[in-house]
Amino acid sequence: MQSSEHDSSIGARAPDPQKAGLILDITTTDRWDLVLEQGFSWLLRGFALSIVVVLVWMSWVIFQQARPAIQQFGLKFLWSQDWDVPGLTFGALPYIYGTLVTSAIALILAIPVGIAVALVSSENFLPLWLRSPLGFLVELIAAIPSVIVGLWGIFVLIPFLQPLQQGLYRYLNWLPLFGTEPYGPGMLPAGVILGIMVLPTIAAISRDVLLAVPGELRSASMSLGATRWETIFKLLLPAGASGILGAVMLGLGRALGETMAVTMVIGNSPQISASLLDLGYTIPAVLANEFAEALDNLHIGALMYLALILFAITLLVNIIAVLLVRLMGQQGGISTRVEPTINTGADQPQRLLP
Numbered sequence: 001m002q003s004s005e006h007d008s009s010i011g012a013r014a015p016d017p018q019k020a021g022l023i024l025d026i027t028t029t030d031r032w033d034l035v036l037e038q039g040f041s042w043l044l045r046g047f048a049l050s051i052v053v054v055l056v057w058m059s060w061v062i063f064q065q066a067r068p069a070i071q072q073f074g075l076k077f078l079w080s081q082d083w084d085v086p087g088l089t090f091g092a093l094p095y096i097y098g099t100l101v102t103s104a105i106a107l108i109l110a111i112p113v114g115i116a117v118a119l120v121s122s123e124n125f126l127p128l129w130l131r132s133p134l135g136f137l138v139e140l141i142a143a144i145p146s147v148i149v150g151l152w153g154i155f156v157l158i159p160f161l162q163p164l165q166q167g168l169y170r171y172l173n174w175l176p177l178f179g180t181e182p183y184g185p186g187m188l189p190a191g192v193i194l195g196i197m198v199l200p201t202i203a204a205i206s207r208d209v210l211l212a213v214p215g216e217l218r219s220a221s222m223s224l225g226a227t228r229w230e231t232i233f234k235l236l237l238p239a240g241a242s243g244i245l246g247a248v249m250l251g252l253g254r255a256l257g258e259t260m261a262v263t264m265v266i267g268n269s270p271q272i273s274a275s276l277l278d279l280g281y282t283i284p285a286v287l288a289n290e291f292a293e294a295l296d297n298l299h300i301g302a303l304m305y306l307a308l309i310l311f312a313i314t315l316l317v318n319i320i321a322v323l324l325v326r327l328m329g330q331q332g333g334i335s336t337r338v339e340p341t342i343n344t345g346a347d348q349p350q351r352l353l354p
Contacts, residue, residue: 105191114202209243
């Protein structure tokens with residue numbers, strides 16, 4: 001009885017935690033802080049919406065300027081090959097063809113080199129004091145103005161590639177890809193120039209993606225007996241596939257829109273040829289060459305129609321890139337299974353995993 005009275009007296013003397021301020025409600029905020037937080041959120045939403053507004057506005061302006069050519073030629077503008085300024089007859093197919101072919105050449109050259117540079121600069125193939133300067137030098141290419149790259153292409157790259165082009169024509173002229181005698185400028189030098197210009201984008205982003213792969217995965221793979229190359233091809237590259245794909249698509253967007261460097265080395269001849277040694281023309285190049293001298297409304301409309309097509313191609317490439325990256329991300333980074341082996345001294349290695 002005395003014990004119960006003692007407990008009740010202690011409970012009566014115990015302070016209320018809420019009244020004593022011992023309980024802190026972290027969900028409550030000051031009214032001014034709440035206003036600032038909501039205002040900042042709406043500001044960010046406004047910035048995001050402004051990007052969409054600017055995109056729609058640009059599309060509308062280009063469409064308005066291209067309307068005379070759209071009304072005159074319609075969809076046949078896309079597959080017509082005529083470009084006669086005095087006769088006011090225009091077609092986009094040679095320029096679309098040149099843009100896509102040179103961009104494809106650029107990706108064929110830049111993707112393996114870019115991934116190789118990313119691997120060399122992210123793995124321990126080279127000493128650390130050499131890896132960092134190598135990655136920096138590759139990224140430094142992106143800082144060179146395209147006009148300077150174009151001049152380098154005229155005075156260095158084209159003379160360097162001329163013997164190679166002559167050899168391709170002499171020994172492989174039975175192939176349509178090398179069926180015309182090279183002039184010097186052409187789609188092949190333009191593709192090489194583009195490959196050099198998109199290389200920093202692919203290499204830098206791929207390097208960051210590979211560095212983001214946890215080091216424990218490398219250690220686990222090699223501790224189970226996998227070789228370095230098995231770890232790279234079965235673990236690292238599949239794990240970073242979505243990021244590398246994004247880097248490639250960014251490089252493709254850069255290649256599609258590059259203007260001055262390509263204009264200076266492609267030859268600027270509106271024709272469709274299966275030979276990579278022949279002259280060509282791209283949409284950005286014709287816009288740069290003719291827009292300042294265009295006087296007739298139909299000529300200006302045709303150029304803006306080309307700009308609208310380039311805009312649509314670039315937008316389509318970015319949409320496809322986003323969808324592919326999301327798809328690969330949902331499927332998981334590592335899509336293939338590592339099956340390391342260990343050498344037991346026999347002729348055939350024994351697998352550690354069933």
